[in-house]
Amino acid sequence: MHVKVKKETIQEKLSKIQNIVEKKGIMPVLNHFLMEAEENSSYILATDLETAVKQPIEIEIFSPGKICIPARKFYEIVKELDDAIELKVMENWLLIQSGRTNFRLATLSADEFPVWPQIGQSTKISLSRDFLLTAIDKTLYAAGEADARYVLNGLLFHFKNLNDFRVVGTDGHRLALFKASLEGIGSVEEKKVILSKKSLAELRKFIVDSEEVVFEIGKTHVMFKMDSIVFLTRMIEGNYPDYEVVIPKHNDKVAIVDKKSMISSLKRVSVISKERQNAVKMDFSEDLVIISSSDPELGEAKDELTIDYQSTPIQIGFNARYLIEALSEISSDRAKITMSETDKAVYITDGEEKGLYKYESIVMPLRL
Numbered sequence: 001m002h003v004k005v006k007k008e009t010i011q012e013k014l015s016k017i018q019n020i021v022e023k024k025g026i027m028p029v030l031n032h033f034l035m036e037a038e039e040n041s042s043y044i045l046a047t048d049l050e051t052a053v054k055q056p057i058e059i060e061i062f063s064p065g066k067i068c069i070p071a072r073k074f075y076e077i078v079k080e081l082d083d084a085i086e087l088k089v090m091e092n093w094l095l096i097q098s099g100r101t102n103f104r105l106a107t108l109s110a111d112e113f114p115v116w117p118q119i120g121q122s123t124k125i126s127l128s129r130d131f132l133l134t135a136i137d138k139t140l141y142a143a144g145e146a147d148a149r150y151v152l153n154g155l156l157f158h159f160k161n162l163n164d165f166r167v168v169g170t171d172g173h174r175l176a177l178f179k180a181s182l183e184g185i186g187s188v189e190e191k192k193v194i195l196s197k198k199s200l201a202e203l204r205k206f207i208v209d210s211e212e213v214v215f216e217i218g219k220t221h222v223m224f225k226m227d228s229i230v231f232l233t234r235m236i237e238g239n240y241p242d243y244e245v246v247i248p249k250h251n252d253k254v255a256i257v258d259k260k261s262m263i264s265s266l267k268r269v270s271v272i273s274k275e276r277q278n279a280v281k282m283d284f285s286e287d288l289v290i291i292s293s294s295d296p297e298l299g300e301a302k303d304e305l306t307i308d309y310q311s312t313p314i315q316i317g318f319n320a321r322y323l324i325e326a327l328s329e330i331s332s333d334r335a336k337i338t339m340s341e342t343d344k345a346v347y348i349t350d351g352e353e354k355g356l357y358k359y360e361s362i363v364m365p366l367r368l
Contacts, residue, residue: 001065001089003037005057007081007098013055014075016205017046019198020053021071029068034113035087036066046071047114051199051233053206054116068108069094077103117232119218123191125159125182127213129226135167135178136200138329138359142169142176143197151238155200157193168243169197173364174322175243176329180357193217194240199233206231246362248345251338255284256308256351259335263327265303269293270320272301278320279366284339285313293320316342317366326361343367 014033022030033046037059045054067089074094078085081098088095089107096103136155144152149172158166159182167178203224207213210226224231266280273279273293283290287309292302316339326348327335334351348361 001035001037001067001087002061002063003042003088004060004062004084004086006084007078009058010085011075011078013044013057014071014078016055016202017044017053017071018075020046020048020051020202022048023072029108029112029114031070031072032068032108032113033071033074034066034068034110036110037061038064045113045116049114050196051202051231052114052116053202053232054230056228065089066110067094068110068113070105070107074105077105117221117234119216119221119223119232122216122218122223125215125217127182127215129207129210129213131180132213132215133204133207134357135165135180136204138178139167139169139176140197140200141325141329142171142174142361144171145197147171151194151236151240154194154196154236156240156243157191157195159189159191161190168240170241170243170362173319174326175246175362176326177243177247177360177362178357179360191217192240193222194236194238195222195233196236203231203233246345247360248338248340248347248362251340251344251347253284253311253314253339254309255289255311255337255339257289257305257335257337258307259327259330259333259351261305262335263324265291265305266320266324266327269301269303270324272298273320277366278322279317280320280323281315281317281368283313283315284309284311286310314339314342315368316346317368318346318363319366322363326363329359329361331359 017033030048033044035044042059043054043056083099086097092107094105094107139155143155147153152171156168160166163181165180165182169176206226206229214225216223221232221234269280269291270278272295280291280293289305289307294300330350331354332350332352336349336351338347346363
């Protein structure tokens with residue numbers, strides 16, 4: 001293989017795969033990406049066996065071929081170069097030349113790279129970039145990080161029935177739900193797909209550059225096609241919790257709050273309690289909420305906000321970070337918070353309905 005590529009072109013492609021390639025692993029080839037140079041079909045491919053991404057790349061080809069290149073070290077080299085980069089494979093070495101600068105980098109045979117999985121028979125659904133990004137952004141924060149219940153470490157994509165699309169994230173302490181209508185997709189039978197938090201965080205990097213995304217659901221994998229980029233990830237196996245049963249239907253205490261003011265107040269007060277579950281106490285009374293925190297070794301903090309609240313007084317505790325993250329995804333200026341008892345789920349949604357979709361969040365209170 002002997003090719004020439006612009007620095008900006010290869011650097012941008014490499015930056016997007018750095019979190020996909022394995023840093024350490026039992027398979028050295030997973031630290032590498034595959035570059036294949038063929039007339040009219042040149043691309044780079046990276047995988048960690050759960051997720052794989054294939055990106056086309058514009059290169060000048062002197063001699064076609066393919067090779068596995070160490071992803072992180074090659075990226076570090078490319079960032080320091082100034083001119084167009086010439087790449088030439090000699091036996092198991094990649095010769096890198098840019099201007100008067102030369103590198104020689106050890107490579108692996110392309111034959112060692114994992115085979116691209118076949119998705120098989122699939123269901124295809126087209127989504128706009130903004131729609132899919134919104135669905136992910138409004139739910140990803142609530143998914144688990146390293147929960148023993150592995151399904152909680154991902155998002156549930158629930159095609160409930162014709163035109164009813166939902167995305168759910170939960171870690172057992174809070175839940176985020178995105179609901180919208182998918183008009184014009186035709187008849188799609190109910191499907192539930194669980195995708196990992198990591199893979200979706202990586203997918204976002206590729207969605208932003210495309211106008212439309214084709215969501216292709218196979219038996220064990222999901223494929224996202226964005227222009228000429230292909231992103232494939234394995235589904236998480238298992239049964240996702242019944243999220244609908246945890247959404248409170250009869251919370252009788254309703255507070256309408258200014259989103260930005262509430263977030264700012266929570267950030268200020270929680271400075272004292274960051275080492276103790278970010279715990280804050282909220283006292284709701286007529287048109288007022290008092291937010292406070294205390295730590296026996298540090299001190300106390302208290303803030304007051306004027307709100308719209310006409311129900312009976314209630315004192316309730318929260319993990320401030322959970323509440324801040326839930327409020328941050330509210331689209332309107334005001335948030336609606338409904339409560340029932342001090343130990344029951346709190347429901348949060350937009351103070352004003354937007355119409356295109358609905359965002360709902362559930363936060364479990366802390367014991368005071």
